[in-house]
Every structure is written in C-alpha cells, then in structure tokens.
Amino acid sequence: MSELSDLIPVEAIRLDVAAPDWQSAVRTAGDLLVSTDVSTDTYTEEMLRNVEENGPYIVIAPGFAFAHARPSPAVRRTGMSWVRLSTPVNFGHETNDPVHLVVALAAEDAGAHTQAMAALARLLADPDTSAALDHAPTPEALRQILVGDTTPEPEPESAAAPARAAAATPSDAAPEQPAAKGSGHGMHKILTVCGNGVGTSLFLKSTLDKVLDRWKWGRYITTEATDTISAKGKASEAVAIMTSREIARTLGDVGVPVRVIEDFTSTKEVDAAMRDLYDV
Incomplete structure (x- = not known):
C-alpha cells in the first residue's frame, strides 16, 4: 500500500x-x-x-x-x-x-x-x-x-447505527441481518462507481466503509469500488450502487437501487443514503 x-x-x-x-x-x-x-x-x-x-x-x-x-x-x-x-x-x-x-x-x-x-x-x-x-x-x-495526519477522526452528527429513537435499535447495536428494500438476507454487496474505478470510487468506498464500521455492519456488507462498464455487469451481485449524479445517468437502469452522493467525503450524506436504503 x-x-x-x-x-x-x-x-x-x-x-x-x-x-x-x-x-x-x-x-x-x-x-x-x-x-x-x-x-x-x-x-x-x-x-x-x-x-x-x-x-x-x-x-x-x-x-x-x-x-x-x-x-x-x-x-x-x-x-x-x-x-x-x-x-x-x-x-x-x-x-x-x-x-x-x-x-x-x-x-x-x-x-x-x-x-x-x-x-x-x-x-x-x-x-x-x-x-x-x-x-x-x-x-x-x-x-x-x-x-502529520494524526488527528482523530471526528464523530459526525448522524453516526449512530441504526437509530436513536426509543423504539429503534440502540445506537451501539445493529440488526442481526440488515435487509435492503426489496432484497433478501445474507451477505450484501454495495458498489461505489466512477468512470475509471481507481479514483473517486475509492473515495466513496472509504466513506461508506467508515459508516459501516460505525454501524457495525461490516460483517454483513462488503463494498467494492469499480468503473462504469464493470458496474453494469456486477450490478446483479449487488444490493445497491452509490455514485455521482453524472455516472448515475450513464449507468441508467441496472436493476438495483442507485443512490447519488454529492459529497464523497461526507459520512453524514452516506449515512443518510444507507438509512434510506435499509429503512432504518
């Protein structure tokens, strides 16, 4: 590395x-x-x-x-x-x-x-x-x-997993098996996609991985950074795709939910997309 x-x-x-x-x-x-x-x-x-x-x-x-x-x-x-x-x-x-x-x-x-x-x-x-x-x-x-990057990573406002309401799962726990809307149980994959698969998609994957770590869902969901062409073939293996607005337009309908992320460094925005995807 x-x-x-x-x-x-x-x-x-x-x-x-x-x-x-x-x-x-x-x-x-x-x-x-x-x-x-x-x-x-x-x-x-x-x-x-x-x-x-x-x-x-x-x-x-x-x-x-x-x-x-x-x-x-x-x-x-x-x-x-x-x-x-x-x-x-x-x-x-x-x-x-x-x-x-x-x-x-x-x-x-x-x-x-x-x-x-x-x-x-x-x-x-x-x-x-x-x-x-x-x-x-x-x-x-x-x-x-x-x-000299030694500054501890700050905790974003929306870092709880999954919800803080009294009726929801406690913030230090997670559902046994998360299920995306319309998907089954078992190990899930989320693709982060850019035009070339080597730059911006890795940024987004890093931010998504942070959210999954805080949610303690890393054992349920794998993430993969890939390019636009490969994503169309790999979509059938995934429960969702996260990408930019421009790449989402290029992908079109790939048979799984596509979530547009504007700020690839924002755990808050990715957290919100995950909450919508998993209805938590």
Missing part, C-alpha cells in the same frame, strides 16, 4: 495558481505529474478527456476536484499532485462548483493506492485539517500537514 506522504512530494504541490478555466487547472495538475516523472503529457490529455466524456463527476466534494484517468502506459509510477487555485473555477458540477482545489492521481493499477485514498478522504473530511490545508502558506507547510 502506498502512503499519502509517499505519493505527494513537495515538488508536486503548487499553491495559489491562477487558472482561467477547469481545463487549465487540470492541465497544471497534470504538468506537475509530468515534472515529477509520474506520468507523461499523454496522461494529462487522458484526464481532460475523462471529464469531457463523462462529465464533472470528478468534483467529488464542495470545492474539490479529483482528476484522474484509467491506468495506462502513460503512467510511469503511481503518484499525485496538488494544485490550490487563487480563484475558484467552474467544472459544471450542479452542487460542488466552484473548485479551488485540484488533486490529480496517476495510478499504475487500481489497488496500490487504496490506503492513500482513505487517508486523503479522512483529511479532507475533517474541517480543521481541511482549513489548514486551504491556508498553508507554502508547499512545505502543506506537505507537513499531509505527513
């Missing part, structure tokens, strides 16, 4: 960058991947084409875009870059625009960076750490925040 600190060197961080549009912002992030010998210019073009073909689904939280493309020969090694913009730009996302932070990922494969994605999701979900990253004065100071 790659650590976040291993994937983002100081040389891959640029702060207060002036970008006239989203293409320029993504290209700046791609140029940093090239300059740190992570990828080639071809990969930068692939990241741009990913948004052009699939829409702004990479804007996975308010103000935050996670640029990436599929693993390809244009990737020399797994790495990331960090671009904080001086003036936010619009990607065309319905709820999360404008974007002031673009983080780019180039991955050799779909699994080596899972731990780093979980760490980054944890950092950005914490308000204090996120604010510190937004105001870090230098690349060195920002990277120190990334390296």
